[in-house]
Amino acid sequence: MTDTGSRLPHAPGPGCPAHAGAVRLGGLEYQQTPAQLYRTLRQEHGAVAPVLLDGDIPAWLVLGYAEVAYVTGHDELFARDSRRWNQWENIPADWPLLPFVGYQPSVLFTEGEEHRRRAGVITEALEGVDQFQLSRDCRQLADRLIASFAGSGRAELMSMYAHALPMRAAVQMCGMPHTGEATVQLVEDLRISLDAAEGDDPVAAYTRVGERIRQLVEEKRERRPDVTSRMLLHPAGLTDEEVVQDLISVIAAAQQPTANWICNTLRLLLTDERFAVSVSGGRLSVGEALNEVLWLDTPTQNFIGRWAVRDTQLGGRLIRAGDCLVLGLAAANTDPQIWPDSFAGAESSAHLSFSSGEHRCPYPAPLLADVIARTAVETLLERLPDLVLAVEPEQLTWRPSVWMRGLHSLPVEFTPVVR
Ligand code: HEM
Known part of the structure; x- marks a missing residue:
């Protein structure tokens, strides 16, 4: 990993001295290799960087692996209820990040005992999902989606496959009629x-x-x-409204990251020569590609976030009560402190892509996401074995999102399948 040495877009601080020279998060060139970008950011600011969110609202981006693990492991200091944010008076009603940051009475924003109650129900409901059945369901869904474009020899996989499949899988898992x-x-x-x-x-x-x-x-x-019935029947006795809120969280949390995990893995398989020779003949497996993506191109790049319960220190910074911290999950995964030389293709799953601590992606969810993503990728490559990119790799563009890493589109070609 080499350093680009590029300067980052600085902005005048919004009155707070701690945020003088803060970096505008939205202005960062996220199409760059994120690891290089985060390295530059880390060199200029250390493990905890002052940043400005949309509308120049100040926050902290936690870039260090140890620091993200610390923040997510210390709920008593860095908690989830966004109502304690000290910036609410500066937030306009149409602020673009409101859907992620505005308090909702869902598992996402609960804390302590109440969070354990709600997350416990989700965990047990997801634990009841039969992974073999889920895999069979996903294969059927994949086959149906592939059949809709297999005859044409061309497809745009983001819209026709990568997004469609996890959404249907999640809805089916929850037993929607x-x-x-x-x-x-x-x-x-x-x-x-x-x-x-x-x-x-x-x-x-x-x-x-x-x-x-x-x-x-x-x-x-x-x-x-299904998941919904198990949540309703759980002895914790969630109200219907609590189940509605948490089911929305489950389905929304399952869709975007899993879709981008599928897409980023397909991109890696189709563009990296370590996986090349039509993908099925490549040296490295789909499993290795899925894992490498979680280290280097993780879907949830940055997650907002945590709010400081009281004044405290983090990475040499003074964090004030009510400050917002953005979890820099992608930055943490490529922290030179854990990769002193270069990234050598980690086989372990010690990345922070599913976060960590009380509010991490609930334990069975990563396994279920793995079943969905693996089945989606494997089924596509089995059914369309000569699948190749329909454009040059350099023409694939990343969506300029600070939060989710995914492509604008993934056009492919293959020999049409005649039925
Ligand atoms: C079947 C698929 C999935 C389901 C059902 C699911 C479900 C959830 C739920 C319910 C939460 C909220 C947990 C809480 O606040 O207590 C969550 C959080 C999260 N999930 Fe997942 N998820 C899925 C897939 C993924 C994938 C593929 C990724 C990334 C690769 C991911 C990354 C995260 C992250 C980063 C959080 C935030 C954790 C935090 O606040 O520290 N999830 N997920």
Whole structure:
């Protein structure tokens, strides 16, 4: 990892001396290799950098591995309830980060005993997901999505695959009913069977009714308790509104990071020669690519965040009560303190991509995300074995987001599959 030596976009501090010379987070060139960017930031500011969020709102970006581990491990000092932020009077009603920072009564913003209660329910509900069944479900979903573009020989994988698959997997995992079309058809078929009008075929309709009801009975017999039911039945006794809030957190948390994990892994497999020779013949495996992405191109680059409970010190900085800290997860993963020479392709899973401490991504979720992402990538490569990029690797562009690392688009080509 070499240092670009590039200067970062500084801004005058917003009145607070600690933020004089702070870096505008939104102004950073996130298309760069993030590790280089974070190294420059670390050289200029140390492990905890003063930054300005949208609208020049001051915050701290925690860049060091040890410092992120410390912040996430000390809830009594750095807590999740954003209502303690000392900047609320400066936040406009249409502030773009409000959806992530504005307090909601969900697991995300609860603390202490209440957080243990809510997170415990989610953990147990996710623990009940049968990983083999999830893998089978994901393979089916993947096959269906691939079939929708396999005949054309071209696809844009971000929209047609990487985003679509985890969303459907998460919704299915939570037991959401399928669309009502089948039910509407059943009602119409019943009418025809019982009271046929001219031109109707009551025998065919009756046969369809039989098929549908048989399917229903099979579905009911097979019905596996889902995440939603387990949350509702949990002895912690969450109210319906608490379950609604936490299910939204689960589905939202599952979708974006998993989609970008799939996309960033596909990009690595399709562009890095260590994985090359049409991907299936490459030297390194899909599992290694998935893990390398979590170290070097992790989906959740920066996570907002924690709020200081009282005045304290971190990385040589004075942090005031109510200050906002952004967890620099990507920066922490590439901290030269843990990679003194260069990144040698870590096999371990000691990265901070799922964060750490009380509020980390709840224990079974990374495993489930792994099943979803691995199945998505493997199924695609099995079904379309000569898959290649449809553009030069340099033409792939990263979305300029400070928070999520993912591509604008991932266009590919392959031999059309004729059915
Ligand atoms: C099935 C997929 C997933 C589910 C169901 C899920 C669920 C969740 C939930 C419920 C939380 C809130 C935890 C709390 O505040 O107590 C969370 C937090 C988080 N998740 Fe996940 N997640 C999934 C996939 C991922 C992936 C793929 C990544 C990144 C590679 C990720 C990274 C994170 C991070 C960084 C946090 C914030 C932790 C913190 O505040 O310290 N998650 N996740």
